[in-house]
Amino acid sequence: MAEKKGVGHAYNIDFLNVVFAASSLFLFLAVVWMVWDDFDRDWKNTQRRFAALQYQVTELQRQQASRAIDQNKLKQLQAQEKAAQQTIVANRQKVDDLQAKLADANIRLGRATTQAQFAKATYDHDRYDFESARVAGAADAASKQQLVADEEKQVSNLNLQVEKITAERAAIQKDLDQYVGQATTIQKQIDDMGAEAGRIQKQAEVLAPSVLKDYFRNAPLLDFMAPTIKIQQIILPNVVDDVNFTRVPKMDRCTTCHQAIDKKDAPNCGTPQQPPCWAKAPQPFKPHPNLSVYLGGDSPHPIDKIGCTVCHEGMGQSVSFTGAAHMPADNKQKEEWEKNYGWEEPHLWDYPMLPTKMTEASCVKCHKQQVYVPNAPNLSLAYGTFERAGCYACHKTKGFDAGPDIKRPGPILTKIDAKLSQDWVKTWIRNPRAVKQTTWMPRFWYNTNNSSPADAVRNEAEINAIVAYLFANSEKFEPTLRTPARGDAKAGEQIVKSIGCQGCHVVGEGERTAVGPHRTFGQPLENIGNKTTYAWIYDWVRDPKHYSPATYMPNLRLTDAQVADVATYLVSLKGPTGDAAKATPDQKAVDGVLLDYLKATMPSADAQAQLAKWNPEQKQVELGQRAINRYGCFSCHEIKGFEKAQSIGTDLSEEGSKLVTRLDFAFVTDIPHTSKLEWFRKKLHNPRVFDNGRELQPLDRLRMPDFGLSDEEVERLMTAIMSFQREIQPPAAYPPQSARYDYLQAGRTLVHRRNCVGCHIIEDDGGDFLKLVSNPSLGPPRLTPEGARVQPEWLYAFLRGPITIRPWLDVRMPTFGLDDVKLNGVIRYFGSISNTIGPFQTHEIAHAGSTDAAGKQMFETFQCQKCHVLGAIPKEQAIDTLAPDLRMASERLNPDWIVQWLKNPLAILPGTRMPGFWPVDTYPKSPFPQLGGDPDAQMRAIRDYLLTFRGGPSPKRSAGGSTTATN
């Protein structure tokens, strides 16, 4: 450098030239790169792909529409048009003349119209001028008035002229139509035939690739002006995002990529020659499933009111795949996404998208008073599992407050002495699932954080002490019979398997996950013979409320002989004896454990002094009391001395909104520390896992017990947890409130909490017992139409004291012993499902002789009695075709419903054996001649005839009646 420097330059200018050239080149390349980077954004490419796809589909639609045109008719019309053209040619001179006149009239009309518009504008301006001048009392008001009056005249003159020319033009047109009218009409017909194709053609033209669109409007660097590729967004005033300082309307840009999300497929899509179905399009172009419920314009959740992220979560404003916080449904999808989209665990958004299976968790944000949301099977299953596992007992949770609506999940332990032996209880609580595979009772000891040999001594000390406390605090209980006679186990098994016990109880069959929450509502019956005595089972089966007044177990109204059979069968169910004690704590060990507990609440010296005051038995009981308190046994079980104890777990009411930073991942490093779901998954699989690698004093360790949850159950519980959200949506987002809505939600909760859905299908939910019955017509009835079917008074009486409606069934409606509030709730619920709640109605039977006779006649023609009982059960009839006694109809059924039922039974109960006598497709024609062939009159006649029957079985007569009502 030095040589050139001397000439008068600090630097070598040649070298600077090179640097300048190079840096300019780099700048150019950087700018190109920047423009390209913007042009190449994922969402823009996605829209380009969609445009191509949409063009393709539209083009196919257009072709289809053109094909649909009737070519013969078109040819005919074209021929006619040609003929009509002849008329014009023949009168060329006249037509030309008239057309010239018409053109001239059009020009004059245009001029006159413009003139009139100008005059009107001037007049309006001057009139205002005059008006304001007059109000202000200006001196020139009078002259202005004159001006305005003149202008008004001028305007009306000009308007007259316009009218005149218009009339003139109409006359010319009329003359012209003599020659060209026919041709025009035919042309219009031809156009109409191609209207649909033309409409699609226009759409296709918009979508077709074009120079203007592709090389100008969407060109890199020019695409900021009027691009066709642009961000789509939905702004939702009724659904909000909480940005901590305020709440703002949600803004969802998901449709930027999910462009076909609300596209309805034509019913015949995908068939040959038809455009393909959007539903089969590759993601992100699939439409939302079930558009009639979600996103469709006429659905309850229209896209412009609900948007996307209120249900799916994720960042609605983002238009990048990862930025929107998409969440994969499983590991396979995760790996796929990582490969294809560079997906990574979202950590820049507090509420990442819910995996598809968990989306129903969001229903509760708006359907918030409802515990059980209709049409949300995953959520119902999640809540069912949540209730069965008894999560709410330790973890306070809104909507699941233990109390009159939902009882403690475990059996009472206040009379444990009469039911269980100390040794059995010890083995049981040491590892419940070793005794009963399907139980929901979790395991507190010998989990990952308390299994060392030193812990084993402590565990056994606690187990012994808890049992000691329970038995020391057990009330006396006197069973009805001390030594009841034995029955026949075989007969008992038959009863258990057929009468309906399995709606709530499993008898050692299947995994807990597969069996589901409804059938694990009651204790599993496997191994019950090891558990308790014959006398206790006998007493319990005979009348459960005798032992446990608040139990949900209903009374099945068995005879004493049947009770003995059932109890004999149950006591014969024996299985593994469970895990044996793993250590034998001596008195010193017990003292040590108790001292630890004492020291937690008082100074060491006081604790020592306290300990010295107790004898060994007292120490056991005292330690038991403290251990029960620590593990929260009282949350699930009623235990004497813990009536007022508070639940020990974290409040879960807003757990789904909890920020991931509030969760302690401790030394668990195999899950991303940015994922709330992974934390919950880990925790539920092993509730003590976050103690791994930590050095903690025994009383500082995690104490949530292990439920042995399967992957599926963990998913369900995570769905439940994610549904417990902070309430931020405004009332405008909620479904419309009404009395009916309240009844529905209260009723739905009731039928789930009392496990009616274990046997019955209600609103398409439940009916687990039905799956065990070989023939559905021999199972518990579907109750969805119950509100329309039966009269409320009858239902009330029936629920209080069920009667046998179909004596040929083995399964039986038990007596639940609900109080009036609950009974009314059930009745209102069914009424609300069918929307038949209203003022009381009487039904007057019109006793016109003619209809009576016709009714009777048709009743006989249809051979109703072949299946329906009328006093006596029809013989020679397979039992699965038998139908209820028609003598009950007058008291039981809603008269209106009978007509509906006769009209189309399949519409009310799909799969029913009841035949429809009036074919739906020929209605209102009747295949029967009676009553002038009017099907409605015929149905009414039959109905009226039915309602004259009397004397059938009635719950009203035995209302609240004896529990031993005969079958």
Add this chain to the structure above:
Amino acid sequence: MGFIKGIFNAVANPWVFFTLAVASLAVLVWKRERVASKGFGYGLLGFLTVFLAFGTFDPNFRLIVTKPDNVPIVGLIFLLVFFVWYSLREGVLNDRRIAAGQGPIEKAESDRVWVWPDLVYTELISLIVCSVVLIVWSIFLKAPLEQPANPANTPNPSKAPWYFLGLQEMLVYFDPWLAGVVLPTLIIVGLICIPYIDKNPKGNGYYTFTERKAEITIFLFGFAVLWASLIVLGTFLRGPNWNFFGPFEFWDIHKLEALTNVNLSEYIWVRAFGRALPTAWYVREIFGILLVLFYVLALPVLLGRSVFKTYYEKMGGPRYYVGAFLFVMMLALPLKMLLRWIFNLKYIVAIGEYFFNI
């Protein structure tokens, strides 16, 4: 490999880190002839590059260093090292010329100012290069949309903007009113005062070290050690709960440090005198107050009569006192750091009654 990382982690501990920074400055000044060689400069930059390259194989290191917020600080390290070294080298070269009686190189061509095309051209090139860097940077390091700010959920660690991390580091040792108000104010006031205190015309328009030993050393101590190195420490080595983490350590939110600090009054009353703390704050804190007063008011005077006597005579009373006051205030930070590290000293004066702690 683990052993080497362990050494780096240990070296990065605040007190080792700070002590090393001070020692490096001393070596830099002392062995400047060696430091000024091209080999040393390239070697230093090469070492930093190798260290970074080596470090990026470690997931924890990579996570912190490649965080878009932290990338500028990586650049800062290189630029700072380079420019300190470059200025020192130019100074040393000039010093040799001056010693040889040639005068500084800048004076040799002092009759010319190269504006056109040299200055204008290089400015244009700089502009272009900066644009390229900014564009490429903005393409590579995305600024993603994040979740809304949440007052109930502050990030852990909560860090000031990078240029304030030195100040934030001071909060570890001083109360907010000192670290956040008094000391920053004094920094600004001090910078304003420099031209009035330092009237030495030497070094004007040319690089030199020998002619301005004290000034350059004090500046480097204040800027490179107390400001820049604390920014580096705050950026890369302070993790959750403002705990210290080595460059290869995982930022575990559960990490605990045994920190029990004791006030001067407890040292004196309880430990030395073996009696309870007096209740009245002015009795309790009398020793601390006296010490602080001595440090701020008497020390400059004493120094002016002993060690800094020549400065006092050269500068005159007012300029000397202002300069000496600023100097002792600057030294207050390293002194308090040392007291904390060695004696676990919390406060010299701790008047909790009035939220007044020093």
